[in-house]
Amino acid sequence: SRKRLEKQPDTKQLISRLSHGMKHLIIFVKFNDRSYYITTPIFYVNASPHLGHLYSAVLADCLHRYKLLQGFNSKFATGTDEHGLKIQQAAEAAGKDPMTFCTGVSKQFRHLFDSCNISYTDYIRTTEQRHREAVEHFWSVLWNKGLIYKGSYEGWYSTQDESFLMPSQVGDALDSLGKEIKVSLESGHKVEWMKEENYMFRLSAFQSPLLDWLRGNPQVVQPDRFHQVVLKWLQEDLPDLSVSRQRSRLQWGIPVPGDDEQTIYVWLDALVNYLTVAGYPDKHNQWWHVARHVIGKDILKFHAIYWPAFLLGAGLPLPRVIHVHSHWTVGGKKMSKSLGNVVNPLDRSQIFTADGMRYFLLRQGVPDSDCDYTDNKVAKLLNAELADSLGGLLNRCTAPALNPAQVYPSFCSQSFPREQGGRAVGEDYLMLDAVKNLPAVVEKHYETMHVYKALEAINACVRLTNGFVQRHAPWKLDRKDSEDQRWLDTIIHISLECLRIYGTLLQPVVPETSNKLLSRLGVQPHERSSAALNFLPRYQGMDCPFEGRALGSDCGVLFSRLENQNADKQKPTKTKKSANFK
Numbered sequence: 171s172r173k174r175l176e177k178q179p180d181t182k183q184l185i186s187r188l189s190h191g192m193k194h195l196i197i198f199v200k201f202n203d204r205s206y207y208i209t210t211p212i213f214y215v216n217a218s219p220h221l222g223h224l225y226s227a228v229l230a231d232c233l234h235r236y237k238l239l240q241g242f243n244s245k246f247a248t249g250t251d252e253h254g255l256k257i258q259q260a261a262e263a264a265g266k267d268p269m270t271f272c273t274g275v276s277k278q279f280r281h282l283f284d285s286c287n288i289s290y291t292d293y294i295r296t297t298e299q300r301h302r303e304a305v306e307h308f309w310s311v312l313w314n315k316g317l318i319y320k321g322s323y324e325g326w327y328s329t330q331d332e333s334f335l336m337p338s339q340v341g342d343a344l345d346s347l348g349k350e351i352k353v354s355l356e357s358g359h360k361v362e363w364m365k366e367e368n369y370m371f372r373l374s375a376f377q378s379p380l381l382d383w384l385r386g387n388p389q390v391v392q393p394d395r396f397h398q399v400v401l402k403w404l405q406e407d408l409p410d411l412s413v414s415r416q417r418s419r420l421q422w423g424i425p426v427p428g429d430d431e432q433t434i435y436v437w438l439d440a441l442v443n444y445l446t447v448a449g450y451p452d453k454h455n456q457w458w459h460v461a462r463h464v465i466g467k468d469i470l471k472f473h474a475i476y477w478p479a480f481l482l483g484a485g486l487p488l489p490r491v492i493h494v495h496s497h498w499t500v501g502g503k504k505m506s507k508s509l510g511n512v513v514n515p516l517d518r519s520q521i522f523t524a525d526g527m528r529y530f531l532l533r534q535g536v537p538d539s540d541c542d543y544t545d546n547k548v549a550k551l552l553n554a555e556l557a558d559s560l561g562g563l564l565n566r567c568t569a570p571a572l573n574p575a576q577v578y579p580s581f582c583s584q585s586f587p588r589e590q591g592g593r594a595v596g597e598d599y600l601m602l603d604a605v606k607n608l609p610a611v612v613e614k615h616y617e618t619m620h621v622y623k624a625l626e627a628i629n630a631c632v633r634l635t636n637g638f639v640q641r642h643a644p645w646k647l648d649r650k651d652s653e654d655q656r657w658l659d660t661i662i663h664i665s666l667e668c669l670r671i672y673g674t675l676l677q678p679v680v681p682e683t684s685n686k687l688l689s690r691l692g693v694q695p696h697e698r699s700s701a702a703l704n705f706l707p708r709y710q711g712m713d714c715p716f717e718g719r720a721l722g723s724d725c726g727v728l729f730s731r732l733e734n735q736n737a738d739k740q741k742p743t744k745t746k747k748s749a750n751f752k
């Protein structure tokens with residue numbers, strides 16, 4: 171890494187001006203600037219995973235893969251949250267001891283993530299010893315600083331949400347038997363009045379530091395809509411937070427250090443997982459201050475208020491960014507374990523393929539607003555964009571009828587000069603511009619986790635390239651005419667260059683499909699990073715390393731088409747290649 175950094179022009183310049191001791195400092199700073207630590211929430215194992223969980227994981231995986239593509243050093247953690255009353259109850263209902271129950275569900279999550287190519291670098295379980303040690307240490311730091319005190323909590327509590335509520339957050343409702351109950355206005359879950367002696371965290375002391383942090387870092391909670399929500403919460407009362415439960419009510423958790431009568435509150439326990447993975451308490455410096463959390467909007471308060479307050483209390487840096495996403499709904503209702511209206515992501519990834527599900531979730535999921543799931547939407551989208559549009563383009567440009575030599579053909583600058591005058595028309599120049607600018611557009615959207623916008627932009631360019639091929643109908647050109655042949659080669663060269671850019675940019679979203687595409691083009695693994703995103707160098711008067719190179723072997727259809735929209739009952743089938751190019 172040091173060698174790589176020293177080669178960068180800006181570092182090199184600085185180093186040449188500095189004394190020996192300072193060189194190490196600069197290298198250290200650069201190294202950390204180029205590091206990312208990305209996390210998903212750890213998932214609560216009171217029931218099997220659903221599509222919403224996969225969505226959080228796919229979003230974070232996309233960012234992690236993109237950062238690796240750009241040459242960053244990226245660590246990516248996910249895992250399972252295994253303590254708390256709900257798990258104690260779920261294990262009891264299943265007739266299992268809690269640990270056996272947790273191990274079973276945790277494996278299901280891991281299997282799902284492995285099946286969908288979630289490339290996590292650490293999978294944490296909160297029942298691991300390394301985590302227990304981190305939580306105990308973290309608690310002791312807060313305790314020693316006088317930020318935790320023994321007190322008495324009295325107020326509304328939702329077991330379902332494992333959270334405490336202010337009176338303003340509670341409303342009236344009727345249960346299934348018509349009995350009047352109190353519910354959380356946010357989640358709709360039942361709440362109960364709770365009064366017990368436990369440990370309190372001085373959350374109220376952090377109201378003003380939290381406001382300063384949010385105001386001084388307007389990009390810290392993204393999208394901005396959620397940043398504003400947190401600011402609004404912080405303008406209301408912020409009472410101290412109960413951070414333990416009486417052991418008699420909750421046994422399944424980490425005991426409070428020095429007090430076996432109390433169990434640490436599940437959210438404090440769970441949030442510390444991010445530190446555990448970073449190496450807390452003694453090896454977290456390299457990763458902790460470059461942390462970025464990807465979370466669903468349902469757990470915003472825990473991540474944007476409680477967590478930063480705990481971290482400030484413990485004297486640790488705060489996360490760089492909290493990326494928030496909205497929810498998948500079914501018939502307009504949040505998909506959730508407790509409502510039971512869940513879509514099984516493993517089943518769906520078998521029907522639509524792992525890449526198919528990844529593409530759908532990232533193309534249709536919008537961070538700012540909820541999105542309703544149906545199988546038909548998935549089939550329609552994948553057929554239109556991956557099978558027909560992208561797959562069709564690759565098929566056209568690599569089919570033996572148009573490309574009998576199976577090579578990356580030559581570009582002819584007389585046919586496509588930089589100034590209009592050859593055989594290219596105005597729209598062709600516009601397409602070239604759009605594809606040239608695409609990497610910058612995609613980078614901006616990947617960076618802010620508006621992946622759907624990046625995919626929209628890529629898809630628009632794929633359509634432009636298909637339009638380019640259609641407009642010039644290379645299959646109608648006369649191969650015996652040398653000028654026609656040169657123009658034909660140029661059309662294919664440009665189209666393959668477009669495909670190379672699309673394949674490279676799509677790697678974080680659909681790794682298997684991109685690999686297939688780039689392999690078919692003959693692009694080697696070391697030629698697939700962001701540094702290789704220089705589009706059409708021959709048009710700029712530079713050499714193109716691919717020109718004249720043999721294409722990779724034909725491994726069949728890029729993405730199989732789903733024959734009809736009734737996706738529930740079907741498996742993917744082989745698509746028919748376009749009749750023109752057989």
Ligand SMILES: Nc1ncnc2c1ncn2[C@@H]1O[C@H](COP(=O)(O)OP(=O)(O)OP(=O)(O)O)[C@@H](O)[C@H]1O
Pocket residue numbers: 211213214221222223225226330464465466467468469496497498499504505506507508509
């Ligand atoms: N419907 C959903 N859409 C998008 N993401 C979701 C959805 N449900 C859960 N998630 C993701 O999973 C995280 C943890 O969710 P959790 O384990 O509480 O699932 P849940 O189905 O909401 O459970 P419960 O019904 O018990 O509240 C959320 O913060 C979010 O990141």
